[in-house]
Amino acid sequence: MAGMVSGPHDLLDSLAINRVWLLMSVLGVVGVIGYVISGMRRRRKRLPPGPSGWPVMGNLPLLGKMPHHSLHRLARQFGPIMYLKLGTTHTVVASSPGIAKEFLKTNDANFANRPGNAGAKYMAYDSNDLVWAPYGPRWRMLRKVCNIHLFAGKALDDFQAVREEEVRLMVTSIAQHQRQGQGAVNLGEVLNVCTANVLGQIMLSKRVFESQGSEAGEFREMVLELMVLAGVFNIGDFVPSLAWMDLQGVQAKMKKLHQRFDDFFGRILREHQNGHGSPADFLSVLLSLRNNADGEGGQLTDTDMKALLLDLFTAGTDTSSSTVEWAITELIRHPDMMAKCRDEIDTVVGRTRKLKEADIQNLSYLQAVVKETFRLHPSTPLLLPRMAGEACEVGGYHIPKDTRLMVNVWGMGRDPDVWEKPLEFDPDRFWLQNTHIDMRGTDFELIPFGAGRRICAGFNMGIRMVQFMLATLLHSFDWSLPDGQTPQTLNMEEAFGITLQRAVPLLVLPSPRLPAHLYQ
Numbered sequence: 414m415a416g417m418v419s420g421p422h423d424l425l426d427s428l429a430i431n432r433v434w435l436l437m438s439v440l441g442v443v444g445v446i447g448y449v450i451s452g453m454r455r456r457r458k459r460l461p462p463g464p465s466g467w468p469v470m471g472n473l474p475l476l477g478k479m480p481h482h483s484l485h486r487l488a489r490q491f492g493p494i495m496y497l498k499l500g501t502t503h504t505v506v507a508s509s510p511g512i513a514k515e516f517l518k519t520n521d522a523n524f525a526n527r528p529g530n531a532g533a534k535y536m537a538y539d540s541n542d543l544v545w546a547p548y549g550p551r552w553r554m555l556r557k558v559c560n561i562h563l564f565a566g567k568a569l570d571d572f573q574a575v576r577e578e579e580v581r582l583m584v585t586s587i588a589q590h591q592r593q594g595q596g597a598v599n600l601g602e603v604l605n606v607c608t609a610n611v612l613g614q615i616m617l618s619k620r621v622f623e624s625q626g627s628e629a630g631e632f633r634e635m636v637l638e639l640m641v642l643a644g645v646f647n648i649g650d651f652v653p654s655l656a657w658m659d660l661q662g663v664q665a666k667m668k669k670l671h672q673r674f675d676d677f678f679g680r681i682l683r684e685h686q687n688g689h690g691s692p693a694d695f696l697s698v699l700l701s702l703r704n705n706a707d708g709e710g711g712q713l714t715d716t717d718m719k720a721l722l723l724d725l726f727t728a729g730t731d732t733s734s735s736t737v738e739w740a741i742t743e744l745i746r747h748p749d750m751m752a753k754c755r756d757e758i759d760t761v762v763g764r765t766r767k768l769k770e771a772d773i774q775n776l777s778y779l780q781a782v783v784k785e786t787f788r789l790h791p792s793t794p795l796l797l798p799r800m801a802g803e804a805c806e807v808g809g810y811h812i813p814k815d816t817r818l819m820v821n822v823w824g825m826g827r828d829p830d831v832w833e834k835p836l837e838f839d840p841d842r843f844w845l846q847n848t849h850i851d852m853r854g855t856d857f858e859l860i861p862f863g864a865g866r867r868i869c870a871g872f873n874m875g876i877r878m879v880q881f882m883l884a885t886l887l888h889s890f891d892w893s894l895p896d897g898q899t900p901q902t903l904n905m906e907e908a909f910g911i912t913l914q915r916a917v918p919l920l921v922l923p924s925p926r927l928p929a930h931l932y933q
């Protein structure tokens with residue numbers, strides 16, 4: 414009968430069947446345990462919260478025209494650590510000082526790299542520059558050269574006279590503009606000429622622009638275009654399989670702009686090689702490193718040098734000048750604060766001599782105005798992107814390897830959980846309270862220069878330039894708006910880009926307030 418063991422073969426068959434059952438049961442149990450463990454792991458490895466996305470594009474369409482605004486709004490909904498799928502890439506957004514600190518301090522080394530992108534490829538000489546260089550010996554070498562020769566305390570002090578001279582020339586040119594009755598000054602442009610010439614003198618022993626004129630205007634327009642293009646969330650960066658289609662036409666524009674920059678810096682390099690420079694300037698130092706075969710990170714080619722000049726001129730000009738433009742805008746909107754700033758300057762400096770850089774340490778209200786400007790108008794609202802070298806855990810969430818990191822410093826500056834009345838421009842919050850808060854990457858409430866090993870290379874120069882240009886403009890002139898504009902109706906909109914420009918340039922009328930000989 415079926416099912417009965419009637420002989421040795423049947424017995425063997427039945428044992429074999431039992432073994433199969435046993436095996437299957439064991440496998441089943443192992444499978445269930447495995448499933449439970451992997452479920453637990455999955456739960457343990459949970460990603461930060463975030464909005465659900467569309468196929469292929471993921472959350473890219475959510476970013477809109479002003480990604481830092483959209484991300485700020487989303488963070489109010491999903492929290493200070495938020496996961497987005499941008500195209501096919503993992504992206505995480507930090508929107509609170511605590512989470513930013515976990516990324517940029519606790520996990521600093523792991524986030525010291527930057528993701529590849531079309532801007533780095535087509536505009537920054539295929540990441541042969543410093544800003545987009547992969548984290549490693551070459552980046553270290555470039556940063557060290559810049560630190561020693563441009564940004565370290567001694568180099569900064571050595572170039573103080575250059576900064577003072579260029580700022581003096583800016584004041585003279587504004588006074589001349591006023592004397593000749595040329596009407597309102599485009600402050601952003603004048604400031605940009607000044608910052609570009611400071612860098613030109615330091616790096617090339619040369620003023621790159623003689624005055625606000627067509628060449629200066631063209632260069633600024635090129636820098637602004639670079640900032641706009643670098644700020645575009647280019648679909649090809651997030652869905653690499655679509656990069657070749659250049660759906661937004663961004664890559665084509667980048668290549669064209671790169672050619673203009675390459676011509677500009679190529680000309681400068683050739684002039685320098687033909688003896689138009691000083692042996693001590695930065696470009697001469699770079700040229701001397703050309704044959705430095707044993708230098709850590711390798712030799713420097715012409716391309717590398719042009720890439721570095723591109724970085725320093727683009728990262729170092731408009732960031733500082735637009736910050737001063739925002740600061741003056743805010744002070745025009747708040748005449749009581751403008752008066753307080755002036756009173757402080759007049760008390761410390763008086764009105765019979767020029768303001769010097771050394772005076773800044775005694776201008777604590779002015780320093781508070783600068784911090785407050787960086788809080789509300791940080792020139793790089795999302796910092797520059799970083800990328801996780803390895804998977805890690807932040808804020809209790811799993812961050813997969815290669816995840817891109819954006820830190821929304823613009824949002825952090827407007828967060829009511831961090832600041833009282835966050836939308837009000839109020840330098841007292843740094844003057845009467847929070848006087849300890851520093852901008853150099855240690856106090857994560859205010860990190861306009863980023864933090865960690867990839868913090869802005871030029872932050873010391875940037876801070877000095879912003880404070881000194883602002884103080885000098887306030888000391889030297891009374892500022893008013895052209896007819897038809899009032900402080901209350903001043904346009905405060907931002908333009909799109911990787912840096913935070915005013916949508917409408919600030920046009921202001923200067924009236925000299927010092928003795929005439931101080932403008933000569």
Ligand code: HEM
Binds near residue numbers: 556726728730864876
């Ligand atoms: C108001 C002035 C400035 C602001 C707000 C600013 C802001 C920034 C920010 C946010 C970053 C990215 C930091 C990060 O990833 O954490 C950066 C990087 C950088 N900045 Fe600045 N910057 C300013 C002025 C300057 C100046 C004057 C220079 C040089 C002349 C400069 C050169 C650089 C360079 C080379 C990097 C790349 C550093 C690296 O990747 O290692 N910046 N800057």
